[in-house]
Amino acid sequence: MTSSRRKKASRRTSPSLRAVYQRLLRTYGAQHWWPGDSRFEIMVGAVLTQNTAWTNVERAIANLKHARALTPEAIVRAPPRRLAQWLKPSGYFNVKAKRLRNMCQWMVEQGGVGALARRNTHDLRAALIAVHGIGPETADDIALYAFDRPVFVIDAYTRRFFARLGMIKGDEGYETLRHMFEDDLGADAQVFNEYHALIVRHGKDVCRMRPRCDACRFAGICPAASTSQR
DNA sequence: ACCCAGGGTCATA
DNA sequence: TATGACCATGGG
Numbered sequence: 320m321t322s323s324r325r326k327k328a329s330r331r332t333s334p335s336l337r338a339v340y341q342r343l344l345r346t347y348g349a350q351h352w353w354p355g356d357s358r359f360e361i362m363v364g365a366v367l368t369q370n371t372a373w374t375n376v377e378r379a380i381a382n383l384k385h386a387r388a389l390t391p392e393a394i395v396r397a398p399p400r401r402l403a404q405w406l407k408p409s410g411y412f413n414v415k416a417k418r419l420r421n422m423c424q425w426m427v428e429q430g431g432v433g434a435l436a437r438r439n440t441h442d443l444r445a446a447l448i449a450v451h452g453i454g455p456e457t458a459d460d461i462a463l464y465a466f467d468r469p470v471f472v473i474d475a476y477t478r479r480f481f482a483r484l485g486m487i488k489g490d491e492g493y494e495t496l497r498h499m500f501e502d503d504l505g506a507d508a509q510v511f512n513e514y515h516a517l518i519v520r521h522g523k524d525v526c527r528m529r530p531r532c533d534a535c536r537f538a539g540i541c542p543a544a545s546t547s548q549r
Numbered sequence: 550a551c552c553c554a555g556g557g558t559c560a561t562a
Numbered sequence: 563t564a565t566g567a568c569c570a571t572g573g574g
Contacts, residue, residue, distance in 0.1 A: 353555095369556040375571060376555090410554090410571040418557085454557050474555060519555055 333486060334540065336503045340510065342540050343517035347524075350516035353464035358432050360389060365460040366418050366452065367409040378408035391423040391431065418452025425450050440468040455493045463515070469506035472515045473497050476522035484540065 334342075354373075355361040360380065367376040382405040383389045388397055397405075403416040425446075429435055435443060440462060447458035455473075462468040473496045482489030487496065504510060 365555085368554085370554060371556085371570090372554045372572070374554095374573075378572090408571065411556095411569045412571080414557085414569055452557070456556060460555075472555090476555075515555090523555080 334484065336486075336500065339484065339540055340504075340514050340517070343521055344513065347517055347520050349513060350520055352512060352516035353460070355464075357389075358436070358465040359391065361465040362422065362426075362461050363389065363419065365457050365464070366422060367406065367415055369411070369415070369457060371410050375409045379406045379412075382406070382408070391426040394419055394423040395427060414452075421451050422453060436466055440466075440470065443468065444470065455497075459497070463508065463511055467508045467512075469501070469508040469511055471497050471500040471504070471511045473500070474515075474519070476518050477515070480518055480522060 353361045353364065354377075355364055363383070364376055364380060367379050380389070383394075386393075386401075386405060388394055388402075388405065394402060399416060399420070402420065403412045406412040406415050406419070409415060426432065426435065429446070438446070443466065444458055444462050447453050447461055448455060453461075459470045459472045462470040463472055473493050477496070478487070478489045481487045487499070491499075501511075504514075
């Protein structure tokens with residue numbers, strides 16, 4: 320502890336989650352998530368995009384549409400072989416065929432999309448996670464983007480991004496982070512919707528936790544750029 | 550040729 | 563609790 324003066328508070332006050340959000344929004348504009356024409360299509364996309372590039376998911380969904388199989392009933396009815404074939408472009412097609420069928424079977428049992436929409440957020444989330452093949456992130460994608468619930472989605476981009484900003488460690492548990500964000504921002508589905516989409520957009524663009532990150536500097540939120548760039 | 554993508558499950562230790 | 567293997571296609 321030298322006697323040298325230190326800057327008050329911190330040398331650079333950690334940006335608030337709100338401030339980061341505004342930054343991203345100004346930089347990239349509204350993302351209009353989730354791509355999809357119906358609640359069900361969004362649910363299907365959430366399962367198919369697990370560890371998979373979205374462009375591949377679009378092809379699989381197009382296959383389902385052309386086969387007129389984009390309903391829970393049609394998917395439950397479809398021969399497993401055929402379903403896997405439709406899903407082929409999205410990768411992991413054998414696994415995803417089962418997961419998608421599990422979800423659709425569950426939906427039919429629960430009374431369909433309309434019945435799900437009437438459930439409270441907590442129950443809906445728990446029920447989704449209970450489906451084999453739907454983990455916390457996929458469940459939250461569905462809760463937020465298909466059912467407009469104020470649930471903050473935590474994904475790899477979110478961890479990397481905020482860890483880089485020094486706002487989290489990065490290895491916290493899923494629920495820990497989710498509550499952290501939700502408590503800070505307040506339950507606002509519209510903000511959560513846009514925020515997560517912007518984080519993904521920013522991450523997809525350039526930011527991959529490299530020594531240099533042009534996207535972060537462009538957005539003015541890179542820690543390394545805080546002194547030099549605006 | 551290599552790396553990775555809008556994860557989740559299962560088997561080990 | 564915490565790693566590692568596995569799933570599989572398509573784009574950079």
